[in-house]
Amino acid sequence: MKKIITISLIFVVVLLHAAHLVEVDTVTSTGVTLIVKPYYDASQKPKVYLYGPTGFIRAKYKGNDSYEFEDGLFRWVIPIIVGKNKFGQTVFGTISGPILDLYQYKKNISIKVVTNPEDLSLNVKVSTDYQLISGTIDGKNMILFKTSKGYVLYTKEKRNELKNVLSLKIKLPSGKIKTISYDLFTLNGFTTYLRGDFTPYVSSIIATHIVQKGETLWEIAKKYGVRTADLQIINNLENPDKIYSGMKLKIGTVQFTEGLTSIVVNLSTSRLAVYYAGKLVKVFPVAIGRSDSMPPGIYWILNKQIDPALYWYGEYIPPRSPINGLGTRFLQLSNPTYGIHGTTKPWEIGRRISHGCVRMFNFDVEALDAFVDLGSPVLVIKSFENFPEDISQIPEFLSFKEKIKNQEGESS
Secondary structure, eight states: OHHHHHHHHHHHHHHHHSOEEEEEEEEOSSEEEEEEEESSOBSSOOEEEEEETTEEEEOEEEETTEEEEEOTTOSEEEEEEEEEBTTSOEEEOOSSOSOEEOGGGTTSEEEEEEEOTTTOOEEEEEEESSEEEEEEETTEEOEEEEETTEEEEEEOSOOOSEEEEEEEEEEOTTSOEEEEEEEEEEETTEEEETTOOBOOEEEEEEEEEEOOTTOOHHHHHHHHTOOHHHHHHHTTOSOTTOOOTTOEEEEEEEEEOOOSEEEEEETTTTEEEEEETTEEEEEEEOBEEGGGOSOSEEEEEEEEEESOOEEETTEEEOTTOTTOTTTTEEEEESSTTOEEEOOSOGGGTTSEEESSSEEOOHHHHHHHHHHSOBTOEEEEEOOSSOOOSBGGGSHHHHHHHHHHHHHHHHHO
16 A cells, blocks of 8 residues: 555656657747647646756746747757646646757748849748648738748838838647747848848957856957957857857957948938948938048958947947937947947937947847848948949949959868
């Protein structure tokens, strides 16, 4: 009798500590969806925490036993599930193994968004292991083609200006129909990913570094004479603060090749133009540095920040503070002395007033940040001519093209 009771108690303990089934539903370029099913009479939805290479995150409940979290470029996560049964007892653990291998799902869905600059039609190339049933943008149906390399969605319909929602309806192997959404952004008819894509680049790896306790990415970059942004890009670090002791980092530098979006800053007219596939999209007024303190030349956008903090001679000035002159967005250039950012003094736009950075109205820099790709070239010129409709008509752009050609030749 005692033996039976002991076995029953062991069974109850196992049940209370391993009572959730966790399965990977879908993995996209932006996030992961898990299905979490409690194997007990739950009094509330379980809380889902995930431990990954950069620490703990919490997944958001989306209904129908599904939980979503941002991808973070994780290869694996450890799910930590905490629930309560009808007796008020805490129930935790999984019966599907301690580690979820996300790498095997990474190629399930990927998309490439391209606007045709001639007629502003939109093509979305979809590569997926699933069956793509349909696609919409802003609720309007797109034409679907099946090709040998995947699927193509096409539309000539005018998109909503600024934020758009691309929705894909897919059929999972289980037969379940699922809708996955992506945020896009349209500026004057040109549509890209929201906050842009990633310009192709070539990297030069010079070393490998094992992170020591207490080290920061800034200190590591300074030690090897590279930029923090280089390390972020090479090591796929979404957040430079999320490195941990024992982490292996590749040390090197990045050189961007040619992407779809480009920026031209004209110091003579205090204007900034954004181009897509060489075609003029929009012109913005800006404030520039005193005495043209940003030299003409070629720069690249290495980092983009929302609500940036300001570090001024060792003093930390929080985001959105009235004395934080960076405004709501900051685009770091390849020369760390300079950047493109918003302002808390909009009346200064159009003047030669900054210490070298390019200032914009906050609503303008938010649109720029939402539209351009990370790694976009920034061409700084001095000219009293209007911006041409085609960027190739800017003489300084030809030297940029030659530089890119040489880079690609050296990398091959």
